[in-house]
Amino acid sequence: MKNCHVETMNKQITPEERENLTGATLEIMGMGCGNCANRVRNSLLQLHGVVAAQVDHISGLGLVQFNPTMVSPRQLTQAVSAAGGDGKHEYAARLLSRA
Secondary structure, three states, rough: OOOOOOOOOOOOOOOOOOOOOOOOOOOOOOOOOOHHHHHHHHHHHHOOOEEEEEEEEOOEEEEEEOOOOOOOOOHHHHHHHHHHOOOOOEEEEEEEEOO
């Protein structure tokens, strides 16, 4: 998509965020390119409690490490949706598994 470039966000992780980590696999719908994956990844990383997010637009999967005392799987799927909503990008997610 023209003018769709998104920079990869870097996050400073707090010691509290690193405690009690668990993982989740999300099925993510609506991504059309690598910039979409960056947009979704950045939105997930903005959540306090998420320490890592890998998003692949080809497979439509997102792997997220997070502290479940700070963020819930529902908040993860809401962050995916919030990454869009600009009239050009619409994303949705559902939890596939939690480790």
